[in-house]
Amino acid sequence: MFKQLGLIGCGLMGGSFALALKRAGLVKRVVGYSKSPSTTERAKKLGVIDMAAESALLAVAGADIVLIAVPVAATETTFKAIRQLVEPGVLFMDVGSTKRDVVDAARRVLRERIGSFVPAHPIAGKEAAGIQHADALLYSGRQVILTPLPQTAADLLQKATDVWSGIGAQVLTMSPENHDAAFAAVSHLPHLLAFAYFSAVTNQPAGKDFLSLAGPGFRDFTRIAASDPTIWRDILLTNREEVLKQASRFRHTMDALELIMRTGNGEALEQMIRVASEGRAQWQMGSPRSPSR
Amino acid sequence: MFKQLGLIGCGLMGGSFALALKRAGLVKRVVGYSKSPSTTERAKKLGVIDMAAESALLAVAGADIVLIAVPVAATETTFKAIRQLVEPGVLFMDVGSTKRDVVDAARRVLRERIGSFVPAHPIAGKEAAGIQHADALLYSGRQVILTPLPQTAADLLQKATDVWSGIGAQVLTMSPENHDAAFAAVSHLPHLLAFAYFSAVTNQPAGKDFLSLAGPGFRDFTRIAASDPTIWRDILLTNREEVLKQASRFRHTMDALELIMRTGNGEALEQMIRVASEGRAQWQMGSPRSPSR
Numbered sequence: 001m002f003k004q005l006g007l008i009g010c011g012l013m014g015g016s017f018a019l020a021l022k023r024a025g026l027v028k029r030v031v032g033y034s035k036s037p038s039t040t041e042r043a044k045k046l047g048v049i050d051m052a053a054e055s056a057l058l059a060v061a062g063a064d065i066v067l068i069a070v071p072v073a074a075t076e077t078t079f080k081a082i083r084q085l086v087e088p089g090v091l092f093m094d095v096g097s098t099k100r101d102v103v104d105a106a107r108r109v110l111r112e113r114i115g116s117f118v119p120a121h122p123i124a125g126k127e128a129a130g131i132q133h134a135d136a137l138l139y140s141g142r143q144v145i146l147t148p149l150p151q152t153a154a155d156l157l158q159k160a161t162d163v164w165s166g167i168g169a170q171v172l173t174m175s176p177e178n179h180d181a182a183f184a185a186v187s188h189l190p191h192l193l194a195f196a197y198f199s200a201v202t203n204q205p206a207g208k209d210f211l212s213l214a215g216p217g218f219r220d221f222t223r224i225a226a227s228d229p230t231i232w233r234d235i236l237l238t239n240r241e242e243v244l245k246q247a248s249r250f251r252h253t254m255d256a257l258e259l260i261m262r263t264g265n266g267e268a269l270e271q272m273i274r275v276a277s278e279g280r281a282q283w284q285m286g287s288p289r290s291p292s293r
Numbered sequence: 294m295f296k297q298l299g300l301i302g303c304g305l306m307g308g309s310f311a312l313a314l315k316r317a318g319l320v321k322r323v324v325g326y327s328k329s330p331s332t333t334e335r336a337k338k339l340g341v342i343d344m345a346a347e348s349a350l351l352a353v354a355g356a357d358i359v360l361i362a363v364p365v366a367a368t369e370t371t372f373k374a375i376r377q378l379v380e381p382g383v384l385f386m387d388v389g390s391t392k393r394d395v396v397d398a399a400r401r402v403l404r405e406r407i408g409s410f411v412p413a414h415p416i417a418g419k420e421a422a423g424i425q426h427a428d429a430l431l432y433s434g435r436q437v438i439l440t441p442l443p444q445t446a447a448d449l450l451q452k453a454t455d456v457w458s459g460i461g462a463q464v465l466t467m468s469p470e471n472h473d474a475a476f477a478a479v480s481h482l483p484h485l486l487a488f489a490y491f492s493a494v495t496n497q498p499a500g501k502d503f504l505s506l507a508g509p510g511f512r513d514f515t516r517i518a519a520s521d522p523t524i525w526r527d528i529l530l531t532n533r534e535e536v537l538k539q540a541s542r543f544r545h546t547m548d549a550l551e552l553i554m555r556t557g558n559g560e561a562l563e564q565m566i567r568v569a570s571e572g573r574a575q576w577q578m579g580s581p582r583s584p585s586r
Binding site: 123124125142143145172181182183185186187189190191192193194195196197198199200201202203204206207209210211213214215216217218219220221222223224225226227228229230232233234236237240243244246247249250251252253254257258261262264266269270271272273274275276277279280281283285286 | 471479483511
C-alpha cells in the first residue's frame with residue numbers, strides 16, 4: 001500500500017496505472033503532472049489524478065511511488081527534472097517499450113541514485129492514446145517486464161513486483177539487452193511491417209478501391225499500423241539496431257518464399273506455410289517460459 | 294428459393310453456405326459430396342447436408358443451385374467431373390479466393406456452357422478449416438465479389454446476387470483481373486508477410502523465448518499465419534504474378550523506412566508512420582466505394 005503516487009505523464013499508460021492502483025486500493029492519493037496543462041486538468045476532471053502538480057519535480061515531492069509514463073525520448077529530460085528528489089526508499093519506475101536506452105539515460109543522470117529506479121515495460125496498450133482512454137484494467141492479465149540492474153535496491157524491486165502483481169499483471173525479469181532483442185522481434189518489427197504494408201497498399205493508384213474490399217484478415221493484420229506516430233518513431237529509433245537485425249531475418253525468409261513462388265515449387269511452399277501455420281496455431285499469448293536472462 | 298443445393302466440397306466454406314441457406318429458408322434439400330467419404334458422412338451427421346452423394350456429378354444431379362467449394366487447384370478437375378450436367382437455368386458458383394485461374398479453367402472445360410457459371414469470392418473465413426467449424430453466420434455482414442463474364446446468363450447472375458444477399462452478404466461485381474489485383478494487395482500479400490514473419494521469428498535460437506513474451510499486437514498481426522497450408526499454397530501460386538508485384542511495392546516501402554531508421558531521421562520516420570497511422574485509423578471494414586471494373 002502506497003501513500004502517494006507521483007505520476008509524470010498523464011496519458012493512456014500512466015492514467016491506466018493510476019486508475020488500477022486506485023481500484024486495487026493500493027494508493028491513497030495520486031499527484032499528476034503532464035507537459036500540457038490541459039491534459040493534467042483533464043486527468044483531474046476524469047478522476048485519474050487527485051491533484052495537479054505544476055512540474056515533474058512537484059509531482060515527485062512527497063510520493064513514495066513514482067511512475068514516469070512519458071514518451072521514451074523524453075525520459076532523460078524527466079530524470080534530470082526530478083533527480084534531486086530521487087531518494088532511497090521511493091520506488092521509481094517507467095513504462096517504456098525499450099529498455100537499454102532508458103537504463104543508459106538513468107545511468108547518465110541518476111548516477112549513484114540509480115538504485116531507486118526499477119525499469120519496467122508493461123506489455124499492454126491500445127491504438128487509441130490519451131488520458132480519455134485510460135482503463136483500470138489495461139494491465140490486468142498482461143505481462144510486465146522488469147529489467148533491474150545490479151545496483152537496483154532489492155526492497156524496491158520487491159515493491160515493484162508487488163504493485164504490478166497487485167493490479168493483476170504477471171511480472172517477469174530479464175536484462176535490458178535481452179528485453180530489447182526480444183521486443184524487436186515480437187513487437188517492434190511487426191509494427192514496422194504493418195506501417196510499411198499499409199503505406200505500400202494505399203500508395204498505389206487503385207489503393208483506395210483495394211481498401212474497400214479488405215476483410216477481417218486485413219483488419220487484424222493492420223490493427224497495429226494505427227499506433228501512435230511519436231511513440232513508434234522513438235521506439236524504432238532507440239532500438240533500431242535490434243529491429244534492423246530482425247528485419248534482415250524477415251527479408252531472408254521473404255526471399256526464400258518469393259523464390260519458391262517464382263519457381264512454382266508447391267511442395268516447398270506448402271511445407272514452409274505449414275510450419276508457420278502449425279506454430280501459430282499452437283502459440284498462446286502469455287504462457288511464459290522462463291526467459292533467459 | 295431453391296429446390297436442391299448440390300454442394301461439392303463439404304468444408305468450412307461450403308458447409309457454412311449450406312447452413313446459411315437452410316437458416317434463411319432458401320433451400321429445401323442439400324446434397325453433398327466430398328473427396329473424403331468420412332467428411333461427407335460427418336457433414337450429414339452434423340446436419341449440414343441432407344444426403345450424401347457418391348460423386349461430384351451425383352451431387353449436381355437434380356440441383357438447381359450448385360456450389361463448388363473445393364481448393365482452388367481442384368476446380369478444373371471438378372468442372373470436368375460435372376461438365377455434362379452444367380445446363381442453362383442451373384446456377385453454378387465457386388468460392389475461390391482467386392478468380393482469373395478459375396475463369397480460365399471454366400473457359401477450358403465448360404466452353405459453351407460457361408454461361409451457367411457465376412464466379413464468386415465471399416470475403417469471409419476462419420483460420421480453423423473443416424466442416425466442424427461450419428457456421429450459418431459466416432457470410433452475414435460480409436462482402437461477396439462476383440466476377441461475371443460477358444457470356445454469364447443475366448438471370449443466373451441475378452439469382453446469385455439474390456442468394457448471397459438473402460444470407461446477409463453484400464454483393465459487389467468486378468472483373469476477374471481487378472479482383473485478383475485487389476486481393477493480392479489486401480489479402481494474399483498480408484498472408485505471405487504473416488507466414489514469413491512468423492517463420493523468421495521462430496527460426497532463431499531464442500525464438501521460443503521471444504514468443505512467450507509476445508502480446509496482443511503480435512497475436513492480431515500473426516492471426517492469419519495460422520491459415521490452411523494447402524489453400525494458401527494454391528492461392529499464392531495461382532495469383533503469384535499479382536502477389537509478387539505487391540511484394541515488390543512493399544519491399545520498396547520497407548527499404549525507405551529502414552534507410553530513414555539508419556540515418557536517424559526522426560522527422561521523416563514520424564511522418565511516414567503518421568500517414569499509415571491516420572489512414573488505418575480512418576479505415577473501416579466493408580465500407581465499399583464502387584470498385585473500378
